[in-house]
Amino acid sequence: MSTFQAPKGTYDLLPPRSATFLAVREAISAPLKNSGYGYVETPGFENVELFSRGVGESTDIVSKEMYTLTTKGGDQLALRPEGTASVLRAALQGNLHKLGGLPVKLWYSGSYYRYERAQAGRYRHFSQVGAEAIGAEDPALDAELIILADQAYRSLGLRNFRILLNSLGDKECRPVYREALQAFLRGLDLDEDTVRRAEINPLRVLDDKRESVQKQLVGAPMLRDYLCDACKAYHEEVRALVTAAGVVFEDDEKLVRGLDYYTRTTFEFVHDGLGSQSAVGGGGRYDGLSEMIGGPALPSVGWALGVDRTVLALEAEGVALDIPAATSVFAVALGGAKPVLFGLVTELRRAGVAADISYGGKGLKGAMKDANRSGARFALVAGDRDLEEGVVQLKDMESGEQVPVALADVVDTVRAKLA
């Protein structure tokens, strides 16, 4: 019988690389935790309706990429393809928007599922850390999120990423632009799919990656020229605040999120070392979403950063994160010393020292190999003779130097040396 393989488009996180994933999640969430964002966790699946309304029927996510299922009880569910709709649903259900001041600021971290054409950087199961600021219209909030994402990437040591920024207008000015764009698109020679998209979601056509389409788009009306005064002023303030923070961005008037309830600020983080899967994160304002899923008007802004692609970006830049060795002290028991050393390891662990011990009744050579492999800074070695003298040997794994330490002093001595 052949062994099982992980399903297509998925992969396992295994040590030691898995430590990098944890560190990336931690680095992305740290600036959020430090800026008033509270942790939210929602189910891995939701009623399919939440996404068809909250992400939009016309999007690839809903029309092509969603994993849907009917339960034995007849419920129509979908594995979550993204975080925003679920987080807003949870905030509304928990009445967070009624409890205190707005905005409600939330962050999340989890797995997402999309039935995609699997390739490097594009998986069917992937991981995001995200942030949502719900219920306030304030350019400082849009700026805050862009600045925090920049801080997160920089704290990881990433340098070759770019921030693309645009405004999509609002319900006053966007419909006028939409009409003008549609009129322009109707005059082009486009394939059937694109013609359909031009009717449902014309802004998405601007995003088409094909050169043949891009060539025809030269001279298309640009949203920038249609923004109303309020949207222009709002966008200028976002730009000014981000600039004042020393965060560099590029104006990209072709950057779109073609849904009716995405409004104003939209941005994407791209990394130049990732080939065609270059987006490491994206986000923007979604002032209409709450109403789309049955809530009150709650203008909001958020982003989601892809953990998998961030790890690939680190690898592309050759950045090795400074991940401390998992084990600081490794115990090697000889003769009948195992119970005593096992007790010391337990004590060390309770004192907060990362400690491990050799298992499986190995001899000195095998156990020292385990100690080496663990990356531990110190080994605790003891045989019956040491214990009779009331000591263990504390070996510095870097210098090779070895000193006897009284059993009662092991924890304090080790802690002092590690400090």
Ligand code: ATP
């Ligand atoms: P793309 O244009 O690459 O399909 P997207 O616009 O669908 O990206 P978002 O929905 O904005 O992506 O998700 C935010 C981030 O999540 C992306 O920038 C990316 O880093 C990550 N992401 C999205 N889909 C995948 C996937 N299938 N595999 C790995 N990471 C993904």
Ligand code: MG
């Ligand atoms: Mg996608």
